Amino acid sequence: MLAGSYITAIVTASLCAVLILLVLSKGRLLRWWTRIRHTIQIRNAIERDEMLEEREQRAHEAARHECTFWFVSAAHLRESTDKCLPSFQQLSKRGHGWLSKHTIARDGSFRGAYAQRYLAVSHRWFARDAPDKDGLQLAEIRIYLEAHLEVQWVWYDYWCMPQGDRTPAQKVAFNYMLQNVNYLYLGCSVLILLDLSYLSRFWTQFEAWLSFQVPSPDGLLGPKADLWRSEAEFITGQSGRSKTRDVTRRNRAWTRGSSPSMANVNTKADSSRCTVAPIYNANSAICACLQAMWAEKTPAEAHDILAKEDVTVTSLKDKDMHLPKILTLNDEIISVLSGAPPTNSDHEKSDKRLQWAPSINVSAEELSA
Numbered sequence: 001m002l003a004g005s006y007i008t009a010i011v012t013a014s015l016c017a018v019l020i021l022l023v024l025s026k027g028r029l030l031r032w033w034t035r036i037r038h039t040i041q042i043r044n045a046i047e048r049d050e051m052l053e054e055r056e057q058r059a060h061e062a063a064r065h066e067c068t069f070w071f072v073s074a075a076h077l078r079e080s081t082d083k084c085l086p087s088f089q090q091l092s093k094r095g096h097g098w099l100s101k102h103t104i105a106r107d108g109s110f111r112g113a114y115a116q117r118y119l120a121v122s123h124r125w126f127a128r129d130a131p132d133k134d135g136l137q138l139a140e141i142r143i144y145l146e147a148h149l150e151v152q153w154v155w156y157d158y159w160c161m162p163q164g165d166r167t168p169a170q171k172v173a174f175n176y177m178l179q180n181v182n183y184l185y186l187g188c189s190v191l192i193l194l195d196l197s198y199l200s201r202f203w204t205q206f207e208a209w210l211s212f213q214v215p216s217p218d219g220l221l222g223p224k225a226d227l228w229r230s231e232a233e234f235i236t237g238q239s240g241r242s243k244t245r246d247v248t249r250r251n252r253a254w255t256r257g258s259s260p261s262m263a264n265v266n267t268k269a270d271s272s273r274c275t276v277a278p279i280y281n282a283n284s285a286i287c288a289c290l291q292a293m294w295a296e297k298t299p300a301e302a303h304d305i306l307a308k309e310d311v312t313v314t315s316l317k318d319k320d321m322h323l324p325k326i327l328t329l330n331d332e333i334i335s336v337l338s339g340a341p342p343t344n345s346d347h348e349k350s351d352k353r354l355q356w357a358p359s360i361n362v363s364a365e366e367l368s369a
Helices: 002-063 074-079 088-092 106-110 136-147 168-179 182-187 202-212 247-256 284-294 299-306 316-338
Strands: 066-073 099-105 114-122 153-155 188-194 214-216 219-221 274-278
Touching (some): 002 066, 066 088, 074 136, 074 153, 088 099, 099 106, 099 114, 099 182, 106 182, 106 316, 114 136, 114 202, 136 188, 182 188, 182 202, 188 202, 202 284, 202 299, 214 316, 219 316, 274 284, 299 316
Parallel strands (some): 114 153
Antiparallel strands (some): 066 153, 214 219
């Protein structure tokens, strides 16, 4: 009897202790959860304010036909020993001047104001999370920069636009930059990194067509010079491995056109902004194919080609965003450079509301974040 009573007392005391601990733990859990909720609410409020501020800034830029982009320092690229560069979010954490904001205006782009100091790179992504896994694209960019010391800033989408999980403000910035990326390929110098799959993708072909064009008061003109090198000499060999030719000699050939095959190619004295560097299995025949497909296409012809089903794109909304703009581009350029009012003659049925700086769309989910 005594033993049974003793055991019962111990069990009762243990249960009471457990209940007390549960009550205390529940209180601590509630306080912990309250702190977590408060932290989340503060973070969401900060992100919402940042998003609204970004949205307001981009709306002002849209009204002025401008777009602010991030660029990578060309000096840092020349000096860096990195085999590959990380994404925008990781690169922005490095500090030390790696990334810098610069505003590109539509009118300045049409007038070629950025062709000397700014380089835009057109390339294909070889993996969704890393477009340049083996570092070949970065190596080609460095070779170009060594020969073009006047270039101070480089735009490469993976380095210069928020990737992956974006904050609400980054989503606004990304969407607006994506809508106005045309300013870069129409107004900056362009390095095309050409591989065999380049000719099948919407974005790369769109960028190539833009980079071949010369805006003028009469509209878009095709290139005035042959843009192609025999076997891409001074850039790469057929194997795709970067040659180690003397940079001084390469720079002299580019800036003076001293080699017959290099004459008038990408010199700053003429209108050519575009340099094509074949990589991997691409060669001069692929370069010639790219030239034949895009160098002399009118906006209407470019629109019809890019709209076809064999031109692939990861997100179909990208086609929906940019195809209508192509049809109004010629008249937009004439209006800006000649002062004449737009006539929309290239395609009378195009939507006149679609301009180079369209409205910014922010989802209800982002606003309530």
